[in-house]
Amino acid sequence: MKALVYVGLKPGVLDPQGRTISRSLNDLGFDEVTGAFQGKVIELNLKNSDEPREAIQARVEQMCEKLLANTVIENYRIELKD
Amino acid sequence: MKTAVIRFPASNCDRDAAVALETVTGRPTQIIWHRDTSLPDDIDFVVIPGGFSYGDYLRSGAIAARSPIVKDIIRRAEKGLPVAGFCNGFQILTEAGLLPGALMRNKNLKFVCRPEKLIVQTNNSRFTSKYAAKSEVIYPVAHHDGNYFADDATLNRIEKNGQVLFRYANNPNGSLRDIAGIVNEAGNVFGMMPHPERATDPVHGGTDGLDFFKSIIESI
Numbered sequence: 445m446k447a448l449v450y451v452g453l454k455p456g457v458l459d460p461q462g463r464t465i466s467r468s469l470n471d472l473g474f475d476e477v478t479g480a481f482q483g484k485v486i487e488l489n490l491k492n493s494d495e496p497r498e499a500i501q502a503r504v505e506q507m508c509e510k511l512l513a514n515t516v517i518e519n520y521r522i523e524l525k526d
Numbered sequence: 527m528k529t530a531v532i533r534f535p536a537s538n539c540d541r542d543a544a545v546a547l548e549t550v551t552g553r554p555t556q557i558i559w560h561r562d563t564s565l566p567d568d569i570d571f572v573v574i575p576g577g578f579s580y581g582d583y584l585r586s587g588a589i590a591a592r593s594p595i596v597k598d599i600i601r602r603a604e605k606g607l608p609v610a611g612f613c614n615g616f617q618i619l620t621e622a623g624l625l626p627g628a629l630m631r632n633k634n635l636k637f638v639c640r641p642e643k644l645i646v647q648t649n650n651s652r653f654t655s656k657y658a659a660k661s662e663v664i665y666p667v668a669h670h671d672g673n674y675f676a677d678d679a680t681l682n683r684i685e686k687n688g689q690v691l692f693r694y695a696n697n698p699n700g701s702l703r704d705i706a707g708i709v710n711e712a713g714n715v716f717g718m719m720p721h722p723e724r725a726t727d728p729v730h731g732g733t734d735g736l737d738f739f740k741s742i743i744e745s746i
Contacts, residue, residue, distance in 0.1 A: 457630070457675060458630070458633065458673075458675075458700070460631060460632075460633055460634070460635050460700075461631065461635065464635065510592075511584070511588065511592060512584070514585055514588065514621065514628055516620075516626075516627060516628040516675070516676065516677075517628045517630060517675055
């Protein structure tokens with residue numbers, strides 16, 4: 445099983461990289477872009493397990509809280525894939 | 527008086543910090559490896575130095591903050607051991623939860639490296655007692671991720687408690703409220719992006735950092 449963890453800055457936290465990307469796309473003529481947020485994706489390979497999905501999800505949440513995200517400034521979202 | 531400097535893979539100010547401590551204490555400083563699981567019992571003051579620990583992988587300071595030695599530093603700091611982190615050391619202390627807030631990418635996205643004027647906010651602390659309050663000092667800065675962030679409630683709380691010890695005169699990185707250096711509520715854990723250890727010898731171009739080390743050493 446794989447877990448995809450998306451980590452990005454919380455709304456309200458200044459994201460100068462996102463702003464620069466957005467402005468650069470506008471410079472290229474993509475006027476429809478009104479904002480960009482840059483984050484990261486962490487793909488975890490997990491051992492096969494008989495545990496229920498909720499339990500696996502809860503473990504990955506712990507990983508986010510303990511290491512993968514800095515919750516002072518970042519949010520995270522988890523997708524489990526078979 | 528026993529002092530120690532922690533060395534992580536890609537620390538690069540560990541020697542500078544050790545020399546500064548040895549200059550002020552007149553005694554050798556111990557270098558402690560990040561895989562060690564405990565500090566020596568008789569250590570009086572620990573410095574977490576600048577650098578790019580673990581290549582800044584994941585986030586600056588994130589991996590170092592979960593290393594074996596930092597677990598023991600957290601335990602000892604909670605019992606009152608004085609700890610200071612400069613630059614990457616500050617990032618590690620926030621990642622470890624010993625100091626509030628986080629250090630983000632500089633607002634202008636540029637690496638900034640220059641002498642920086644700071645204003646000492648208070649001398650009512652173990653780390654600044656040798657300075658006159660509101661005095662100006664110059665410490666070098668050299669960082670890419672030094673933009674201090676905390677939510678408004680946290681900022682208000684640390685300001686009210688007198689935990690902001692240094693502010694930038696000319697904010698180089700976008701730090702909220704010009705915050706350059708903070709101490710924890712108990713007053714024994716300090717972090718800042720600038721480098722006092724690089725201002726401790728006339729050949730550095732200035733010695734404004736000496737009183738920082740004298741303050742904390744004399745408080746022990």
